[in-house]
Amino acid sequence: MREIIGDLHSWRDRGSRVALARVIDLEGSAPRLPGATMAVTEDGEVAGSVSGGCVEGAVVTESLEVLANGEGRMVTFGYSDDEAFAVGLTCGGTIHLFLEAVNDTTWVLLDMLEELWDHDLPCSLVTVVDGPGTGSKLLVQPVDNGTDRIDGTLGDTNLDRIVVRDARGELAAGRSGVRHYGEHGEAREETVQVFVESFAPPPQMLIFGAVDFTAALVRVAKVLGYRVTVCDAREVFATTKRFPLADEVVVDWPNRLLEEIGAGLGPRDAICVLTHDNKFDVPAIISALETEVGYIGVMGSRRTHKNRLGRLREAGIDDAGVERLRSPIGLDIGARTPEETAISIVSEIIALRTCRSTQALSETDGSIHD
Numbered sequence: 276m277r278e279i280i281g282d283l284h285s286w287r288d289r290g291s292r293v294a295l296a297r298v299i300d301l302e303g304s305a306p307r308l309p310g311a312t313m314a315v316t317e318d319g320e321v322a323g324s325v326s327g328g329c330v331e332g333a334v335v336t337e338s339l340e341v342l343a344n345g346e347g348r349m350v351t352f353g354y355s356d357d358e359a360f361a362v363g364l365t366c367g368g369t370i371h372l373f374l375e376a377v378n379d380t381t382w383v384l385l386d387m388l389e390e391l392w393d394h395d396l397p398c399s400l401v402t403v404v405d406g407p408g409t410g411s412k413l414l415v416q417p418v419d420n421g422t423d424r425i426d427g428t429l430g431d432t433n434l435d436r437i438v439v440r441d442a443r444g445e446l447a448a449g450r451s452g453v454r455h456y457g458e459h460g461e462a463r464e465e466t467v468q469v470f471v472e473s474f475a476p477p478p479q480m481l482i483f484g485a486v487d488f489t490a491a492l493v494r495v496a497k498v499l500g501y502r503v504t505v506c507d508a509r510e511v512f513a514t515t516k517r518f519p520l521a522d523e524v525v526v527d528w529p530n531r532l533l534e535e536i537g538a539g540l541g542p543r544d545a546i547c548v549l550t551h552d553n554k555f556d557v558p559a560i561i562s563a564l565e566t567e568v569g570y571i572g573v574m575g576s577r578r579t580h581k582n583r584l585g586r587l588r589e590a591g592i593d594d595a596g597v598e599r600l601r602s603p604i605g606l607d608i609g610a611r612t613p614e615e616t617a618i619s620i621v622s623e624i625i626a627l628r629t630c631r632s633t634q635a636l637s638e639t640d641g642s643i644h645d
Contacts, residue, residue, distance in 0.1 A: 276312045276472070280389055282322035283314060283377075292317040293377045294338035298325050299349070299404055299470040300453045303368035309451040310472050317342050325372060326352070338374055347375030347410040371453075373404040373470060384414050384427060388474070391416060395476045399442040403429050406467035407458055415442045434460040434467065442471045449475040449543050477502045478543040482521075483529040483559050484550035485512035488574070491613035492547060493521050495621050501545070506532050508555070529559035537562060542569035545624050547604065551575035557586050564596045570624045573602035606633050 276297075286293050298311040313323040313331065315338035325334060330352045337350050353369035375381070384400065391398045399415040408430035416424040423443065429435055437460030445452065451472045457464035480496045482489050485507035496503050497520050506525040507513035513526045525532055529548070540546075546563045548556055551574050560583075563571045575583065580602045587597065605619030606626065626633050 276310065276388070277392055277474075279312060279314050279323040280385070280392075283385065286314075286316050286320070287382065291320075292342055294342050294374060295377055295381075296325055296334050296338055296372050296374045297402075297470070297472070298370055299373050300371040301368060302353075307370070309453075309470075313338075315339065315342075326370060330370070334372065334374075337372075341374045342376050345376050347373065347404075349373050349404055373402065375402075375410050378410075380427065381412065384412055387414055387426060392474065397446055397476055398474050399446045400472045400474070401429065401438055401442055402470045402472070404453070404468050404470045407431075408467070413438070415439050415446070417443060417446070429467075429469065431459050434458070436460065437462075438469055438471075442473075445471045446473045446475055447541070449473055449478075475543070478545070479504065479540065480545045480547065481506060481529075481532070481540075483507070483546070483548045483555065484552075484574075485509065485514075485517065485524075486549050488549050488613045488616050490518055490520075491617040492549070492620060493518055495614075495617040499621060504532075507550075529555060530562040533559070533562035533566065537566040537568075540566045540568040542567065543628075544568045545570040545572070547620060548573040549604075551579055553583060553586055556583060557590065560587060560600065561590055561592065564592065564599060570627055571600055572604035572620055572623065573600055574604045575602060577603060601627070 283293060294315045296313045296315070298307050298309050300309060307325055307327060311325050313321065313325045313334055315321055315335050319335060321331070321335060324331065333352065341347065349371060351369060351371050388398065388400060397417060401413050401415065403409050403411045411429045413425055413427035413429055413435060418424055423439055425435070425439060429438060434456060437456060441454055453468060453470050455465040456467045456469065458466045477500050480501040480503045482492055482503065482505050485505060489505055493503050493505065503521045504523045504525060505513060505518045505521045506527060506529050508526065508528045510526045513524050515524050518524055546568050548559050550556055556573065560571065560573060573580065584597060601623060605616060606623045608619050610616045610619040632639065
């Protein structure tokens with residue numbers, strides 16, 4: 276949605292009617308994840324993509340029909356011998372889309388979304404995609420005092436309450452997907468189908484150590500969408516000139532930085548300790564283990580790590596803490612250069628997050644995507 280907001284504004288300013296097509300669910304292999312959005316004007320102009328080009332032509336046709344009758348609906352594109360030639364979805368998967376004409380209420384919520392995005396504030400957009408109130412929306416924004424700001428309604432007070440609770444959970448996990456309810460929010464019923472689209476702040480990567488490998492890791496992490504902080508107590512090395520792509524460069528001891536921000540780290544975040552110097556590493560690792568961060572990678576040889584583990588044990592780190600450490604850091608892909616090492620590190624982060632094997636796909640069987 277974010278990548279097409281500029282086009283949406285331009286079309287609204289000139290008075291064009293617009294339809295939105297969003298991926299809400301998928302089965303098997305598919306080019307785009309839930310939340311991928313394509314917009315179509317009444318004149319047939321297009322922005323965004325829902326399938327990387329596979330079904331876009333068919334989606335334009337469906338979107339123009341939605342604009343003509345004004346009724347939102349779900350459409351599905353799946354692979355079969357006939358459909359492969361009809362719409363070109365030859366990857367073997369199935370995608371479910373929700374198409375709707377953008378009305379005044381949606382424009383208001385889109386403006387609110389853009390303002391939240393500009394400030395990196397977490398929020399969820401919930402849309403009824405099937406059942407009573409199809410097309411109804413509410414915007415959920417967690418606020419500092421533990422409550423939520425709610426804009427819009429799905430048409431039923433109890434349904435709103437239950438969906439807001441579930442949307443908060445999806446947002447915390449950074450997930451978007453479909454959920455089912457009874458008409459008044461009852462569990463284990465399928466009268467109402469809603470799509471919860473989570474807009475979580477970018478995951479954080481904290482890199483401890485302003486060393487040669489750090490600049491390469493910063494570059495790769497930024498490509499993957501991380502907000503990157505470089506931290507080193509040595510002022511001469513920790514400079515924005517050396518790491519211009521980092522979102523923040525902090526001159527301080529890593530453990531002191533974690534004392535300030537560690538409580539805000541979660542499973543989507545990563546800590547990479549690249550210093551391989553015990554006076555930096557050990558306090559940093561101890562502080563990292565006190566957080567809920569999803570990945571703690573520590574650079575160093577096996578001999579260095581063995582020595583480090585002895586010091587950590589002396590400091591009281593138990594087996595559970597040791598098992599959270601990924602050291603030597605990264606996947607065994609034969610990396611030598613800083614750039615190759617950075618790729619091995621982020622590959623390990625992805626594999627750990629997705630719980631997938633690290634074998635080559637050509638050497639495995641079964642579905643590529645869960």
